[in-house]
Structure formats: C-alpha cells, structure tokens
Amino acid sequence: EAGVVQSPRYKIIEKKQPVAFWCNPISGHNTLYWYLQNLGQGPELLIRYENEEAVDDSQLPKDRFSAERLKGVDSTLKIQPAELGDSAVYLCASSTPGDYQFGDTQYFGPGTRLTVL
C-alpha cells in the first residue's frame, strides 16, 4: 500500500513569493492533516480535513496561508506571500476514523522542506 505522498520535497523561494505544497493521502483515508515542524521542535497542527471539510483550522494563519481539499482526496497548502519565518518542514498526514480502543493512527508523508531567503 502506498504511503502519504508529498511534493515537492524541497523548495527554496525568496520572501514575498507564493509557494504551494501538495499532498496525496493514503487511499481510503478520510482525514487529512497539515502540520508545521520548525527546526528542533515537534510538529504542530495547521489544519485538519474530514473529507473535503476543514474541521479544525484554528492554528492556520489565515492572512497568508490557505488550504483546500477538493473532492476529499488530494490537498494543497499555499502560502502567499511567504515570509522568512515560514522556513520549516510542512508535513501531511492521513488517517481513518478510529475506534474507542485504538483511536486513530496518523501516517505521515516525507514532508516539504521550505527555505525562504
């Protein structure tokens, strides 16, 4: 079974430029997550989708960040315009609804490492 796919793996841009990241979740996984991971820290949730609906986007900086998940499968995360502080790894994860005994387990993609110059 294919894992979570993300592209590009690396992206270098100048500040004020736009950038977009793409994620293809594991087949059949209804829930999709975008996390931000700063250097030396654990990931932090940006947004969570249940199918095509964004159900938790409280941590997404909406002035410059946007996301979409058309048709409830692939997702795109965009930053416009990018700032120096946006340099980080952007991780995508997916999961299926959990049950009471096991909860839901999130499986992560390799991430996109963004460098803003």
Next chain:
Amino acid sequence: AQKVTQAQTEISVVEKEDVTLDCVYETRDTTYYLFWYKQPPSGELVFLIRRNSFDEQNEISGRYSWNFQKSTSSFNFTITASQVVDSAVYFCALSDFDNNAGNMLTFGGGTRLMVKP
C-alpha cells in the same frame, strides 16, 4: 489543554547499550491515546506504537518496549541493545477521542538519539 514533555533533548549511547526515552503528558481527558514516532534523517515520521488510556499493559516488540504508567502520566520507550540504525529523533504524542473522526496530535519536543558504533 494537552501537553507532552520530553525532557531529554539529546541522548548519546554506544551501540549495544540500552536506552530509555522519557515522555510525560498532561491531559484532562479520561480517554486519550499515546503514540511514539521515529523521525530518521530522511524526515518522514514513522509510527511505532499507540496505547489507549485504559490499557496499562506494557508492550514489547523486538528490541523495543514501552512502559505506560497512568499514575505518573508517563509513557516511556526503551530500546534494548541499541544499534546505529536507531539513531533518529523520537517523538511522543497525545490525542483525545472523537468518535468517527480524526484528532489533533500534540507532540513533545522530541529526543534526538545518537547511537555510536
């Protein structure tokens, strides 16, 4: 609010030594789930184990073992006879339960394990 603390930021051991990674968590939920992930230099977060709050049985998988103690809010991870390939950053994470939906993971800051030959 949920919180996960990994007090050890970096651990260095020599191959074949046993090593324990500590994880302490805080939550007000009565039902919750604990996870360990491994992040090798390639960057992808690899799921290792999950444990629910009502099952305090310890678990062993090969050289890996996990000790869950609800009384001290800890979920520690031990690697027996460490190997160079175990070198990575290890994250402990916590989530609550939402029936038929995914949940945000709260991650600790990670512990960087370096196993020297």
